[in-house]
Amino acid sequence: MEKIKVVHYINQFFANIGGEEKADIEPEVREGIVGPGLALQSGLGDDYEVVATVICGDTYFGGHIEDAKKTILDMIRPYKPDLFVAGPAFNAGRYGVACGTIAKAVEDELNIPVVTGMYPENPGVDMFKKDLHIIQTAISAADMRKAMPKICKLAKKMINKEEILSPVEEGYIERGIRVNYFNERRGSERAVDLILKKIAGEPYETEYPMPVFDRVAPNPAIKDLSKIKLAVVTSGGIVPQGNPDRIESSSATKYGIYDITGMDSLTKDKFMTVHGGYDRAFVLENPNLVVPLDILREIEKEGIIGELANYFVTTTGTGTSVGNAKGFGEEFSKKLVEDGVGAVILTST
Amino acid sequence: MVHMCTVVPISLTIGANRIIPAIGIPYPLGDPNLGEKKSKKLRRQLVDRALSALQTEVDGQTVFEK
C-alpha cells in the first residue's frame, strides 16, 4: 500500500539552524524529516511518510508574508501531500503566526487536512483558531513529547475522515464554532442546577459566554452634504415584487441591489418586504417606511444632498449571521465607493 | 454611515457610531397610525436628523435623540 504523504513545516530554530540571529533565513525545503519531524513520523506510524520538511526563518516569514506563503506553497505542491503539519509553535509568537498562515494557505489551496499546535496565548491562536485545528500545547518545547502525539492522533482522524470530537476530547483549542449535540438532561433541568450553584456561590460555567462584536472608529463628519452622493442600505428585507433574487426571509445568504432611477417613492405595486421577523402589513402598504425614498427625493430636489444613488442595497436582517453580513458589507462597500457614494443611511427593522 | 433603528441597544452592542432611534420595528421611519400625512412628516424629521448626524463629529458611539 502506498504511504500517506506528509509535509512538515518548522522554523529555523527547530531545524537547528540557529536562534534569533538566523531568523531571517528564506524558505527552503528538505527531503524527509528534520528535528521534530522524528516525533511526527513516529507518532503517525508506518502508514505515513514525512516526505519533506519546509523550513523558514520567523523574521523572514513575518516580513514577507505574501512572498513566503507563495514560495512555500510552490515548494510543497510537487510532493502532492495528503496531510500538512505545522510546528508545534508553543508560545513562539512569530512562529505561531507563520504556522497558522501557512497551514491555512495549504488548507485553502491544496484542500488537504492540516494540523498545528500552539500555547493558548500565542497570537497565532486568535488569528487562526476559527480556521484551523490547533492542538493546545504547553508554553515551551519541553512539551514536544506530549504535544506531538496529540497532533498525530487528530491528523490521523482527519485522514480517516472520522468525526472530530469536542476540544476537550481531542485536545485542540476551542475554535468558537457552535456545534449541536444532545445533552443527557434537558435545558430547563440544567438551568435549575445553574441557578442553585450561582446562588450558593459555587463555581458555575455558562454554556455560552457572551459574544464580543467588532468596533470601528467613527468616520469624520461630512463637511458639505450638498456635494455628497447618498445611498440607502437596509436590513429590512425590501425587495422588488416577486423577490427576483430569492433573498431569504431569515438567515440571509445574499443581498440585492435594486434600481430606483426615476422613482419618486417606493410604491407597493413595485416593492415588498420578505423579512420574516416582523409584522409586514405596514411595510407592504408603504415600503418608504423602511427605505425612505419619498423623503430622500424631496431632499435631493431641495439641494440638501448632492445626489441620491440610483439604487439601494438590501437584505434580511433577522437571523442573518454576522459572518454573512460582514461578507455582504465588504462586497457592496466596494461598489458604493466605486460609484462615488460618500454617505450611507442604514435602516433596520 | 448613520444607523436608523428601533432597537438602539443592539446598534450599540454591534458597534454603530452614529445612531438615530427609529419609531418601531414594523415601521421604523414613520407611523402609519397617524395617517399618511403625519407619518410622512415624521419620516422627514427622522431623515433630517440622520443627515445632521452625518455632519456632526463624534468621538465614539453616539445616539442622536434630538
Next chain:
Amino acid sequence: MRLELGKIKINDVQFGEMTRVEKGILYVNKEEIVKLVLEDDRIISARVELARPGESVRIAPVKDVIEPRVKVSGSGQIFPGTINKVKEVGSGRTHALVGATVITCGRIVGFQEGLIDMSGPSAKYTPFSETNNVCVVIEPVEGLETHDYEAAGRMAGLKVATYIGEAGKNIEPDEVVVYETKPVQEQIRQYPDLPKIGYIHMLQSQGLLHDTYYYGVDAKVMVPTFMYPTEIMDGAIISGNCVAPCDKVTTFHHLNNPVIEDLYKRHGKDLNFIGVILTNENVFLADKERSSDMVAKLCEFLGLDGVLITEEGYGNPDTDLMMNCKKVSQKGVKVVLITDEFPGRDGKSQSLADAVEEGDALVSCGNGNVIIDFPPMEKVIGTLDFIETMIGGYEGSLKPDGSIEAELQIVIASTIANGYNKLAARGY
C-alpha cells in the same frame, strides 16, 4: 394555589364513531371535528388526518400544537378568555391526554410556520414525532386578510383540542401529580431556608404571527404581571405565533412548560418556587424599557434570590432578554438565561444579537442555523409548496423527490428557548 394534574397516557390515536379514550387509545370522530372547525366562516374546508410516531409522515406548514385537556373540578374552564369565559384557573383538578396532540396546519399565513417529521433522522429534533397527533388541515376563504387567517387557525386548534379534551373528563388518570404554590408570604414561610426562585417568562408579542395571549389579553398590551405557575397548566396562556418555527413556544409547551415542571420537581427540596413573572417582547424600545423595569421591580418586590429567564424568538427579543438580565441582576437577584443560538450555518458568528456582561450563566438550546437533510416521506399532511419561503428554507431547499435540505430552524420547537429539549450547542 393547588392543582391536581391527572395524566391519561395515550399510546395510539384512531378514527372512531365517538370521540373517546379507551385503554390508552384516543378515538376521534372526524366529522364532528370538521363541523366544529367549519363553524368559523373564515374557513371553507377542513380535513382531519392522523400522524403517529414512526410513520413516514411529514406535517407542514404547522401553525400550533395543543395538548387536549379538560377541567374536572375547580374554578374556570380550560383556555379561559379564549375558548371559555375569563375566569381564574389553576386550582382543583385537570385531566390531560398525555401523548396526544392537536396540530393545526394548512397554507402559510407568513413565513413562520414549520414542519414535523414523524420518523427518519429529523424526527429527533421535535417532541411531536413522539406524540399521537390529530392534524387539522384548514383552508381559508379566498382573499382572507392575514391577521384574520391567523386568528381563524388559532381558534380552530383550540376548539378541537377542547373538544377532544372532554373525552378525558371521566377517565381514571394513570398518574396524578400535585403542584402547589401558596400566596407569597405563606410560600416564603413554608421553606424559609431554601433559596427563593422565580421564573421570568418572556412572551412573544410582535404582531402578526408573533403574539401570545394571557386570559385572552394580547401580551403586547399588558405590563409585566405575576402568575401562579399552575394557571399556565389550565391554558391561561395560548400561542398565536410562530416566531421562527424552531423556537415557537406552542400552546402545548405553555401547558407543559419545562421550567415550571423542573422547578416544581425541586420545590421544597432545594429551592422555594415563588412563582412566575410574565412579560412581553414588544416592537418599541419604550416598551422594552418599561417592561424590563417592571420585571426587575417585581423580582425585588417578591424578594427573590434567583430567577430563570426564557426567551421566545431571536433577534430583537435578545435585547429584551439582556435588559431583563441586566436590570434584574442590578437588583441583586441572580440570573440564569435559557435561549437558543443563531451563529450562522458555519457556527462561527455570534450566537446572539445583543449581550450584557451580567449574562454570565446561560443554558443553550442549540444552534438553529445548522443545515439538516430531510429524506422524502411517504405521506405529506398539509403541503410542501411553501418550504423554500418558510424560515429555515431557501432557494433549492425542496428537491424533486420530496426530500428537503434546510436549516434546523424550520422544524417546530427544535431549539425552543425554554429548555424543553436536550439539544444544546457547545464550542468546538
